[in-house]
Amino acid sequence: MLSAEDLTALWVTLQLAAVSTVLLLLLATPLAWWLSQTAVRGRVLVEALVTLPLVLPPTVLGFYLLLLLGPEGAVGGTLERIGVGHLAFSFSGLVVGSMVYSLPFVVQPLQNAFAATGARLFDVAATLRASPLDRFLTIALPLARRGYLTAAVLAFAHTLGEFGVIIMLGGNIPGETRVASIAIYNHVESLDYGAAHALALTLVVLSLSLLTLVYAVNRRARVVGVPG
Incomplete structure (x- = not known):
C-alpha cells in the first residue's frame, strides 16, 4: 500500500512526465525535422548537443541547470529582474530540467521517422503545388506517427x-518537487524498505506497461505493413 505522501509524490511525477512530454513533442518536432532534412556542417554539432544528456552524469546536468535557472543565473536572474521569479526548486524548473534530460529520447525517434519517409513523396507533392507546410502536415506527420508514439x-x-x-535542480519539497524517485530514496535512507519496494514496484509496472505498448504497436504495424 502506498502512503498519502507516496501517492502525492507519484502524482507529481506523473504530472511532470505528462507536461514535459507534451512540451518536448512540440519543441522537438521542428528540430527533428530540420536534422532529418538538412546536410549543413553545423548539424553534427547540433546532434552532439542533443545527445549530450545521454552521456553526462545527471548530477552534472542538474548542477549546470541550477546555475542557469537559479537567482544568479542568466535565465533565473533575468526572470527575477522582471518579477517572475527564478525557476530553481520549483515545479516549472523541474519541467525545464526534464525536457533537457529527455530531449534525445524524443528527437532521435522523430528524426529517424522523418528520415524514413524519403524524398519521393515530398517531390510528388511539390509537383502538385503543395507548400512546404502542407507537405509536412499531410505527409511527414502522418507517416511519422509510430515515431511520435515511441518518442512520447x-x-x-x-x-x-x-x-x-x-535532486540538484528541484530539491525535495513535498507536493512540489518531491517525485517518486526521491521518495524511494527517502524510504531507503530511513530503512523503510517495504515502502520503498511498494513505490519502486509501481514505477516498474508502469514503465514496463508503457514500453510493452510501444513494442506491441510497432510490431503490429510492421506485420500489417503500416509505414512510419
Missing part, C-alpha cells in the same frame, strides 16, 4: 525514473 512513451517513462537532475 520513451520521454514519459524516462521522466518517471529521473533522480539526479531533479
Whole structure:
C-alpha cells in the first residue's frame, strides 16, 4: 500500500512526465525535422548537443541547470529582474530540467521517422503545388506517427525514473518537487524498505506497461505493413 505522501509524490511525477512530454513533442518536432532534412556542417554539432544528456552524469546536468535557472543565473536572474521569479526548486524548473534530460529520447525517434519517409513523396507533392507546410502536415506527420508514439512513451517513462537532475535542480519539497524517485530514496535512507519496494514496484509496472505498448504497436504495424 502506498502512503498519502507516496501517492502525492507519484502524482507529481506523473504530472511532470505528462507536461514535459507534451512540451518536448512540440519543441522537438521542428528540430527533428530540420536534422532529418538538412546536410549543413553545423548539424553534427547540433546532434552532439542533443545527445549530450545521454552521456553526462545527471548530477552534472542538474548542477549546470541550477546555475542557469537559479537567482544568479542568466535565465533565473533575468526572470527575477522582471518579477517572475527564478525557476530553481520549483515545479516549472523541474519541467525545464526534464525536457533537457529527455530531449534525445524524443528527437532521435522523430528524426529517424522523418528520415524514413524519403524524398519521393515530398517531390510528388511539390509537383502538385503543395507548400512546404502542407507537405509536412499531410505527409511527414502522418507517416511519422509510430515515431511520435515511441518518442512520447520513451520521454514519459524516462521522466518517471529521473533522480539526479531533479535532486540538484528541484530539491525535495513535498507536493512540489518531491517525485517518486526521491521518495524511494527517502524510504531507503530511513530503512523503510517495504515502502520503498511498494513505490519502486509501481514505477516498474508502469514503465514496463508503457514500453510493452510501444513494442506491441510497432510490431503490429510492421506485420500489417503500416509505414512510419
